[in-house]
Amino acid sequence: MAAIFTVDFQICFICIVMCLFSVIFYSLFLVRKTKVGCDLPPSPPSLPITGHLHLLLSLLIHRTLQKLSFKYGPILHLRIFNVPIVLVSSASIAYEIFRSQDLNVSTRNLPMTNESSVFFGSSGFITAPYGYYWKYAKKIIVTKLLGPQALHRSRCIRADEVKRFYSNLLDKAMKKETVDIGEEAMKLINNVICKMLMGRSCSEENGEAEKVRGLVTESDAFLKKFVLAGIFKKLGVSLFKKELTGYSRRFDVVLETILVECEEKVSENHEVTDMVDVLLEAYGNKNAEYNITRNHIKSLFADIFVAGIDTSTHVIQWTMAEIINNPNILEKLIEEIDSVVGKTSLIQETDLPNLPYLQAVVKEGLRLHPPTPVLIRTFQERCEIKGFDIPEKTTLVLNAYAIMRDPDFWVDPEEFKPERFVNSSKSGLEEEIREECLKYIPFGCGRRGCPGSNLAYIFLGTAIGVMVQCFDWRIKGDKVNMNETAGAVTLTMAHPLKCTPVPRTLTLELGDL
Numbered sequence: 001m002a003a004i005f006t007v008d009f010q011i012c013f014i015c016i017v018m019c020l021f022s023v024i025f026y027s028l029f030l031v032r033k034t035k036v037g038c039d040l041p042p043s044p045p046s047l048p049i050t051g052h053l054h055l056l057l058s059l060l061i062h063r064t065l066q067k068l069s070f071k072y073g074p075i076l077h078l079r080i081f082n083v084p085i086v087l088v089s090s091a092s093i094a095y096e097i098f099r100s101q102d103l104n105v106s107t108r109n110l111p112m113t114n115e116s117s118v119f120f121g122s123s124g125f126i127t128a129p130y131g132y133y134w135k136y137a138k139k140i141i142v143t144k145l146l147g148p149q150a151l152h153r154s155r156c157i158r159a160d161e162v163k164r165f166y167s168n169l170l171d172k173a174m175k176k177e178t179v180d181i182g183e184e185a186m187k188l189i190n191n192v193i194c195k196m197l198m199g200r201s202c203s204e205e206n207g208e209a210e211k212v213r214g215l216v217t218e219s220d221a222f223l224k225k226f227v228l229a230g231i232f233k234k235l236g237v238s239l240f241k242k243e244l245t246g247y248s249r250r251f252d253v254v255l256e257t258i259l260v261e262c263e264e265k266v267s268e269n270h271e272v273t274d275m276v277d278v279l280l281e282a283y284g285n286k287n288a289e290y291n292i293t294r295n296h297i298k299s300l301f302a303d304i305f306v307a308g309i310d311t312s313t314h315v316i317q318w319t320m321a322e323i324i325n326n327p328n329i330l331e332k333l334i335e336e337i338d339s340v341v342g343k344t345s346l347i348q349e350t351d352l353p354n355l356p357y358l359q360a361v362v363k364e365g366l367r368l369h370p371p372t373p374v375l376i377r378t379f380q381e382r383c384e385i386k387g388f389d390i391p392e393k394t395t396l397v398l399n400a401y402a403i404m405r406d407p408d409f410w411v412d413p414e415e416f417k418p419e420r421f422v423n424s425s426k427s428g429l430e431e432e433i434r435e436e437c438l439k440y441i442p443f444g445c446g447r448r449g450c451p452g453s454n455l456a457y458i459f460l461g462t463a464i465g466v467m468v469q470c471f472d473w474r475i476k477g478d479k480v481n482m483n484e485t486a487g488a489v490t491l492t493m494a495h496p497l498k499c500t501p502v503p504r505t506l507t508l509e510l511g512d513l
């Protein structure tokens with residue numbers, strides 16, 4: 001909270017200074033320059049010099065941008081100082097961009113604080129330009145961690161952790177304790193991702209797991225500064241450099257300890273099984289396909305922790321809150337789970353394909369509450385979209401939140417109605433290709449779309465499935481408060497979901513833990 005306040009103070013200060021400069025410069029020098037033959041998308045009124053900066057500094061940016069598109073149109077040209085931005089808020093324009101320009105927008109062009117930082121440095125995966133390193137790392141991520149075969153191999157890890165998740169909740173239920181759903185979900189996901197990456201979970205005993213969870217939770221405040229640094233370029237980088245570098249250094253210390261332990265394990269067992277083993281084998285091997293550095297490995301881990309843990313945790317909270325606020329949906333879910341899974345075994349990820357209503361609830365949770373509401377890419381080259389000229393190096397801001405609530409494509413877009421997804425395919429892609437639109441994008445799109453979507457569906461389905469199958473949930477008051485945190489980059493509940501589990505009458509056979 002304090003961090004957000006500090007940033008907002010800095011933002012206000014920058015705004016005021018820039019506005020003052022704007023007025024002086026405007027009256028002294030500004031002669032409107034328009035490029036001949038250049039048909040840019042329409043542009044809402046802007047301030048001189050700073051352009052549309054004030055809009056992008058809003059506390060609920062996805063909503064401000066949504067309102068802007070309602071008023072001025074689905075494709076807009078914005079400007080921050082001299083940085084050109086194209087804001088897209090429509091499913092059909094998103095479709096055209098990814099159909100004809102996917103490669104052109106496959107780089108994010110985010111700023112770099114410090115070459116050697118594990119976070120926001122030059123070795124990151126999320127920040128990597130589309131090129132040789134990105135392709136190499138993506139291949140390892142798919143074959144060793146997130147592709148269908150890798151997910152099949154790691155099934156037992158998740159089955160064990162889902163049982164542990166259930167046991168923790170049961171323990172709290174027996175003690176009549178309140179559960180912070182986000183906290184429990186984060187423990188589950190953190191343990192699974194650590195075990196899938198390196199064959200072991202982060203230790204609770206020496207506080208390692210707590211440190212990783214703390215760094216992931218903190219990431220939002222730093223992501224915000226990172227995005228702002230991107231907008232302000234050199235000024236922004238120097239403004240936030242100290243804090244960003246400090247955060248990155250703390251991440252580095254934890255990841256270095258983890259890596260050293262992994263190296264010891266490989267040298268003892270001489271086995272290359274997990275993703276970390278493959279990376280360590282390539283590290284220092286001059287004949288490897290790509291000469292990765294230690295920083296590449298740590299940055300990749302940091303990216304996967306932040307991209308995978310925080311996002312899934314938020315969606316689990318939002319979706320559970322929607323379920324609790326809609327008792328008829330809860331009833332239908334219980335009916336489906338009881339009839340498919342029964343009352344003697346705990347729900348497994350292998351049950352998910354047979355639970356279409358649970359899948360529909362998860363999809364609807366992602367539609368209304370996408371953890372990454374605004375996606376950022378860069379047009380590397382000049383191109384034409386819907387007859388408009390898009391100059392090279394224009395930043396693309398895709399408002400996924402607005403697209404997934406677009407009244408032209410969704411009936412009752414603001415309502416939580418899982419029924420809309422019953423009988424649709426998991427991705428809904430066939431339907432979208434037929435309709436020439438891209439209206440469902442919680443995981444982004446194209447070659448830089450989320451590689452963790454299949455794992456995310458498993459996390460969401462099993463965690464929500466267990467909570468619904470095994471417990472009734474009591475909350476204070478009639479309804480869960482669904483307000484969003486102002487100023488966060490990730491879509492976060494303003495009041496984290498806390499409720500008390502009451503065990504349902506089941507006779508589960510869990511086997512060993």
Ligand code: HEM
Pocket residue numbers: 125126127146193303304307308309311312315370371372375376442443444445446447448449450451452453455456
């Ligand atoms: C509910 C859960 C999740 C959501 C909603 C989500 C959403 C997203 C989105 C919107 C992007 C950007 C896509 C774009 O620019 O088009 C992304 C990227 C990414 N996600 Fe996820 N994600 C989730 C879970 C995961 C998980 C579980 C992992 C891995 C364990 C993961 C790893 C990544 C990575 C590595 C990227 C960067 C891809 C690249 O730059 O090529 N995500 N995610």
